Amino acid sequence: MSTENENEAGLLRPEALAEAVKQAAAAIEAAANLEELAAAKSATLGDKAPVSLARRAIGSIPGKERGEAGRNVNAARAEITAVFEARKEILEAAEAARILREETVDVTARTPRRRQGARHPINVQMDRIADLFAAMGYAIGEGPEVELEWFNFDALNIHPDHPARTMMDTFHIADGKGEYGSNMVLRTHTSTVQIHTMLTQEPPIYTVAPGRVYRTDEVDATHSPVFHQTEGLVVDEGITMADLKGTLDHFAKSVFGPDAITRLRPSYFPFTEPSAEVDVWFAAHKDGPRWIEWGGCGMVNPRVLRACGIDPDVYSGFAFGMGVERALMLRHGITDLRDIIDGDVRFPTGLKVEE
Amino acid sequence: MRIPVSWLAEYADLPPDLTTEALDAALVESGLEVEEVDDLRGRVTGPLVVGRVASIEELTEFKKPIRHCHVEVGEAEPRSIICGARNFGEGDLVVVALPGAELPGGFRIASRKTYGRLSDGMICSARELGVSDDHEGIIVLPDGEVGADARPLVGLDDVVFELAITPDMGYCFSVRGIAREVAHRLGVAFTDPAAKATEPTATEVPPYPVRVETDGCTRFTLREVRDVDANAASPEWMAKRLAQAGMRPLGLAVDVTNYLMLELGHPLHAFDRDALEDVMVVRRARPGETLKTLDDVERMLDPEDMVICDGTGPLSLAGVMGGQTSEVGPNTRNVLIEAAHWNPVAIARTSRRHRLTSEASKRYERGADPALSLLAAQRAAELLVEYGGGTLVDEVADVDHREPAAPIVMPVDLPSRTVGVDYDRELVVSMLEAAGCTVVGGIVKEGTVEGGDVLTVTPASWRPDLTDPADLVEEVVRLHGYAHVPSATPRAIAGTGLTAAQRRRRRVARALADNGFVETYTFPFVSRDRADELGLDEKDPQREAVAVLNPLDDAAPLLRTTVLATLVNAVRLNLARGARDLAVFEEGLVFQPADGWTDLEVVELPVAKRPEDEAVAAAIRRLPVQPRHVAAVLCGQAVPAGVDAPGRAVDWADAIEAAEVVAEASGVTLDVAQGEAAPWHPGRCAALRVDGVVVGHAGELHPEVCERLGLPRRTAAMEMAISALPLQDLAPAPVISHFPVTLIDVALVVAESVPAGEVEAALREGAGDLLEDLHLFDVYRDAKLGEGRKSLAFKLELRAADRTLTNEEGVAVRDAAVAVAAERFGASIRV
CATH class of the missing domain: 3.30.930.10 (Bira Bifunctional Protein; Domain 2)
Incomplete structure (x- = not known):
């Protein structure tokens, strides 16, 4: 068993998973906009994210432990995803609001486009x-x-x-x-x-x-x-x-x-x-x-x-x-x-x- | 006609408490329109008193002689007054406006220092008081009480009514007629001023030999006064009344004739007997005869004019105006008074022919009372004797050709049936008698009277206007009072509303207004230059115009043949007033001379009966053709430049769109084709066709036209004959397919000279029934296409009523469409 695998197996420890969730949540919450959120998503849920590495480590542990470890990893992942979705909703709303704000015009600064006609x-x-x-x-x-x-x-x-x-x-x-x-x-x-x-x-x-x-x-x-x-x-x-x-x-x-x-x-x-x-x-x-x-x-x-x-x-x-x-x-x-x-x-x- | 109330009161017994308003109402209810109430009592405000000149000191140190007077005005001390007039002496009675008085024109009298003396009032002339325009000197009163109000003595105690007299009430060009009407309206006594004299009997020998040779003279009477001072000043009361009535006192003889004309409504004429030669002859003028009338105009007489002549030729244009040779002059001692009555139509014609309306012609034309001729002459002679001395000559001339007035038979109930008021017989008779008529119940026939439901009515001698039963009806309702006519609820009948053409006119106007055009209208008068300004070709039929003989503006005598010809005037006016972006339209008639109208006979149509339809049609053939056109003009910005967009200038397409608005509102389909017509730009003009018939043009105006008319460059305009547009009948309903649309684009390369509209028409024709819509969406030019060629890209929308089209069907339609375009214009599909 390589050292890498040992390290990854270490990620499956409940304390480690809890720590990963905690850090992921902090990273997601820290995202100030949708761009940062996308980066945070990649860091916390992407291939290199601790929970993803933990999932891959499941294969390296004894078969009888795998079931529980899988449930723990999934739970951790679900927790991070929920935090992400919540943050995304907030940031999207903020973004939509920003666009509307930016599109604001002075409706009183207008040039008529229609000629005014009239009958005699x-x-x-x-x-x-x-x-x-x-x-x-x-x-x-x-x-x-x-x-x-x-x-x-x-x-x-x-x-x-x-x-x-x-x-x-x-x-x-x-x-x-x-x-x-x-x-x-x-x-x-x-x-x-x-x-x-x-x-x-x-x-x-x-x-x-x-x-x-x-x-x-x-x-x-x-x-x-x-x-x-x-x-x-x-x-x-x-x-x-x-x-x-x-x-x-x-x-x-x-x-x-x-x-x-x-x-x-x-x-x-x-x-x-x-x-x-x-x-x-x-x-x-x-x-x-x-x-x-x-x-x-x-x-x-x-x-x-x-x-x-x-x-x-x-x-x-x-x-x-x-x-x-x-x-x-x-x-x-x-x-x-x-x-x-x-x-x-x-x-x-x-x-x-x-x- | 100006009539002072005091003069009216002499013959109508006006109630003492009658207000000006009540008299005004009575006049109006009688049919006498009050144009102005001139209250002379208010003309001078403040103290205006009779003064006696106590002393006069002549001041000679100034440029003009000035008098410093002391004038007694009923106060403890005489007033010191400066006066520039010299026509008075010490002891004379004068009119003095004291400080605090205000004369007409807002001239306030105040105590002031002038010419080194105190002037504590003003001695007034007639003009300064607004009594007459006499400013020869100050007024010297014949008598009066010093210090008393001077207004009654100078005629400023009266109210003068200025009345408009309608042509049927000629007798009200007299105090006599107005007093009769007012007395009836107020229910007070009327005294006929004609009763002031007694008609003498004609003598075997007249005062002057006279021969009446024309039937246009109904009556001719003469009286003569010898050794009279014909130029004596008229008595104060007469001069005052003449001035109030708006006439200048000119000396006794003339004043007396004017005074009696005003009082009796019968004109008179005073001749200097000694200026006459040979026999007086009343006849029609001879060809070539001339007469210099009193207004100093030498007049060429017409053989229809009636003249009074002596041995030297015409003396007077009968019934209209005297001549200069036989007038009363400074040396006249013997005066011949003539009072005649003339055929009203003859007088009207002479008056019109010579464009000469006089106080006499006005009265004769509307009918003076021939019963008064000799009475008027008699009274004139008596007044001359009374105020000018002299002797009334015994001889009397009275050439009398009067016909008895024709009686009118009227059913007793005609007034009730006409007016809707139940007048009883007694009331009808009494109203007609109040109008001066003689009324007999029944039909008078050879001395016997038959029938009880009709009246035989003989109008008074002063009412020549009463000829028909309807005239008598008006007298009944008028004298009873128009206020008694009730208001009946209008009946509704089975109508069909506006006609299709009328509805269309409205839709067109409304649609143009809704599309940003302002409706205006212009006078249809154009100058002869307008056709050139519009650049019309020498042979353009629009140059053929109807001319007004008496235009208000000699520079614009023609009637327009297009609406644009005058609508541009409105555009110019708006531009001159600062407008820049304009879109205006006008709907109106244009006037095109009928083909060969000048060669067509003038058809006389009857009035006593209905003319035959053929005669009416023949008469109407000479009328100009008067179709209704609509025109629009646009200039400046179609869409203004603004905060968000650069805007868009008006161009030729805006004019075509205006035409499309008209077509759409009219329910017709407009074919737009390349056209060429003045006043449009030869390359930017669309001929507008409906069902193959050209109904107008639209596009950009010719730059030279814009230049000549002062319009901005690129001004666009359209004009359409809306009366030429076919009216919609029962149009088929559209087929609404529920199957999907198939879109196919096709780009065709054609020569530059081929109009897109014609390619479009060819595609439409070739595509057949499956084509739902088709429009041009791109025009492309490139060297690769070849010199002088362009690519036109069209979008075809295809749809079948009963199925979804297959691709093959779509391509087949496209190919069929292209085939027609290819055949017609050598169009090829751009690859």
Whole structure:
């Protein structure tokens, strides 16, 4: 028996095994990180570790002692392994924590990666109006913006010599020679859609037509040559001015809030008779609750019905027209119309309107 | 129309406790829109008193003559006041603003030292008090009590309402009309100012020979006053009212005609009788005739214009404006007062033709009361005699071509049916009578009356606007009060909501906004240069534009044919305001002249009945085609450089993606092909096709276009005709296979000029139904590939609906796909 074997056999002594476990545990516990732990593992459980050498020494002792010696070595090894696993768990957790710590960023130091888009509040406003009336069963009417004078004036009972024809400051379309006489204009009101609707549909007609209109007004804080209106038209049997008032009240509440009510003032439009201006009570006005001018309305003039082939003895109707910009300005306390129309992207992105 | 309350009160018996607010409400409820309430009582605050000039000391040591006055103002001692005016003398009554008073414009009066003397107040001119713009000198009062409040004496004790008169209420361009409305609304007595004179009877011989040769003149009356001081100062009360109404006193004869026009609503004209030659003739103008009107404009007359002439030719543009030759002048002694009534349409046309609107034309156009012509002339003559001396000539001219007003037959229940208020018969009749109508129950026929459920209504002479039963309905509801109209709950009907096209428009806008584009809108007006700036080819149809005859900006007379043509204006505005990274879009109409529209006849459509469909269609053919486009412009950074990344600049692909957003929101599949169109970069432009039809373009803008329009280099843009996109119908549902996907990569070498999109299309075509998806993942260039060649690497995703594909099947699909690409472009598999 070589000296080496004698030494290894000596490792099988219980005291020696206990000492090996003790030293191994100390070495493992001393590992400060997973790297050191791996080294410690190799030193305490690897081929050259005392418990491994002890196992190999089992063959060199008498057969009857081998059983117990094997159990002792296994127990010692299991003890070291348990210490190792416990340490590993701790160090792994610490490592994971370290990585998370190191990955920490300042979430407030961020550059947006997404462009902010927005719809234009005027168009949103018109969509909402369309939705309100669609919910009441109305159709949404449309018409061209360059319009025949007949649709813009004549059929609406504004004959060529009518004073109202000069009241509306109209953009005329040049004829082929660049002169007057094309018979076409940029529509001055959405009332043209009334005519298109009545020429192509039979009553009952319930239509609302939001759209763009043109007048020769220079741009200032309250005027624009291009602006938007919402036209409403109802033609049915037994329609009265009370129906008009009820519809306007409903409309007003949706635009100006549940407290809104309307007031009719006598006025004049060639295409309605009787005609009225509509005021609305706006409780949330920035300068305090008050009546504000909202638009025009009236009972469709029987002359207009006749021009569209609708028998005024059977049908009656009402029509109304409201400025979209004005309502938007009032609702949001906008004092300068130019903010709405000049195309600055800060207006749509800055004014959040519900769609 | 400006109307002082005191003048109104002369004819409407206003309650003494009536507040300005209540009167305002009454006017508004009558249909008279109050534009402004001018409370003259507040124009000057603090002490403004009548003073008597006790002494005047002329100070001559200054650059201009200055007066040092002592003025009695009802205090123990006269006040020392410095004054620069010279139109007064010792003993005159003047208006004095004492320290503490504040004049219009925030001018505060205080005691101060000036020109070496104490000035302890100010002697005022009419302009300084804001009474009129007269600053010829200070006001010298005819009478007054020293120390008393001077406001009533200079007209500052009144409230003036400025009213907007709608075209159907022409009679309210007068105190008479407004007083009638207010009296009705307040339930007080109305006194007709017309009753102040009695209509004389026309005499065999007129005061001046006159011939009326046109049917456009309904009535022509003349009165004459001889040996009158036509330029005498008007009486204080008249001058005050004219000033309050916004007119300058100009001398008695002219003032009287203006005053009566305001009071009665009937224009009058004063001629210098001695300036007239031969017979006065009322006729249409002759071709080539001219007239220099009072506004100093030489006017070429139209044969439709009506003129009043004498032997020398036209004297006056009838109903619109007088001429210069026959006006009352400094030496006028004999005045001929003319009061005529004219066809409103003729006056409107003349006024429009000459772009000349006068106080007279405004009233004639909307209908003056022809019953008042001679009465007005009579009253004018009487006032001239009273305040200017002279003799009223006995002769009276009255050429009367008036027709009786046509009666209107209206069912008694029409107002109730129209308004939804149960008006009883009595109320309907009384409201119509309040409007001045004569009302008879039943239909009047040859002197007998039939039927009981209708009314035969004859409108008053001052209401030419009442022609239809509907007009009478408005009078009933207006005079009864719009406040009585109830609010009926709206009826719901069976609607179908938005149309597919309308829903699509919204989805497109919403999708672009969600993808970081800001919606904006621009005015559709463009300059003639814009087409050049956009680099449009000489023959580009987008150069064909509709022009506005009267643009606001002469530099931008055309209507846009593309949305981009104006959307770039919004981009420029934002850049000018400091923005750098932009993504904007606009949806709107563009205007393309209809084919050969200038050669198409203008179709006259009727209004008395519905036009035939063919006639409407023929008329509409001349209208420009007005499709709806959407356009987007991007510039600057698509992704901003930031703390964590270098960012990414906008490029051509961003514009194509915008188009894809539109296509996706519209439910259509977009084919992107290499294209070439202005204003895009010729090598970086995609033609966008749907079902083989080009619907727009996208890519980088041409560098020269960017240069010309002041846009940053590499600005990208897209424009699509959304009205050209087909609307989705019943689309088939996709087949969802549960079998695994087979991925095969293939790299193809093709010539540099072959667009990747076309290779992709070829692969897609060759692969057939088993191809689920296909995309380009690498473009590679290397000398080994050969000069002018590139390698395109595609990933094919294959899947069958009913089985797992074998490798052999996969390879077969790939080979079939490559075969098409090879055949079409000579593509070979890169090894």
